[in-house]
Amino acid sequence: MNSAHDQANPVTHVAIGALIRPGPEGPMLLITKRQDNAVLGGLWELPGGKVEPGETPEQCLRREFLEEVDLHIAPTTPLAPIDHLYEHAAVRLHPYLCHDIERDPRSFALPRNIGVAEHRWVLAEDLGEYPFPSANSELMQRLARHLAGHEDAAAQSVGPQRQGRFPSDVPFRTASERPPE
Numbered sequence: 070m071n072s073a074h075d076q077a078n079p080v081t082h083v084a085i086g087a088l089i090r091p092g093p094e095g096p097m098l099l100i101t102k103r104q105d106n107a108v109l110g111g112l113w114e115l116p117g118g119k120v121e122p123g124e125t126p127e128q129c130l131r132r133e134f135l136e137e138v139d140l141h142i143a144p145t146t147p148l149a150p151i152d153h154l155y156e157h158a159a160v161r162l163h164p165y166l167c168h169d170i171e172r173d174p175r176s177f178a179l180p181r182n183i184g185v186a187e188h189r190w191v192l193a194e195d196l197g198e199y200p201f202p203s204a205n206s207e208l209m210q211r212l213a214r215h216l217a218g219h220e221d222a223a224a225q226s227v228g229p230q231r232q233g234r235f236p237s238d239v240p241f242r243t244a245s246e247r248p249p250e
Contacts (some may be wrong), residue, residue, distance in 0.1 A: 080152075080159045083106075084126035085117035085205075086134060086167040087212055088142060095192055096216045100199060101137060101185040108157065113199040115164070116140075126163040134167075138180035138188055141227075142167040153204035164208055193217040 089097040100113045118133040120126055127144045134142045146163035151162040180188050191199065193216035201209050 071174075082120040082126070082163060083117060084120055084129040084133065084159050084163045084165065085115040085146060086165050087115055087148075087169045088134075088140070088169060089201075089216065090190065092171070092190060092192065097190040097192055098196065098216060099180065099188060100191055100196075101182075101188045102138060104186050106183075111186075111200075112202050114201060114205060120163070126165070130165060130167065132250075133184075137184040139183055140180055141170050141191050143170045145201060147189045148208070151204055151208060153202070155202075162203060162204055164209070194221070203228050 090097050090099070091097075094123045101116050102113050103110050105111050106131065116134050116137050116227050117130055118137070120129040122130075126147075131142060134140045146166040148164040148166065151164065153160050153162065182188055186218045189199075193213045196209055196216075
């Protein structure tokens, strides 16, 4: 993002974590739904939140997973940061692959909805049925390919990806909003 924009509107750093667990039909990703009264309310996202002053993205993820879904996680693999310009803010997402460090990875009922409206464990082929913020579009596509075994999510973990106001920056839509095939 350009420095003139950064001075007028500081960039908000947000850490997000992809927690993947084995499921009966294949690997599943934990997604959470934002509270309706929040910015971008009602959209689905990966657990995470704003990086506080003096906090690393990894520390932020540990705190946010506890605050949002009561899970103890460890960020394991940083993915490429994503810069995105919304109408209301400039954000830099710091995505990580994570693992659950204190719970049985075969149990899917353990997260609790504390700071989120709801959570779901989702298969790769079902991710497109959930609307995500536009900043997450490319990352969610990469994670879907990773879950399906077609791509190593960390393979493109170098340098920031820039998104926002580009024709290719299309958020996931619900099945009813998709154009006919």
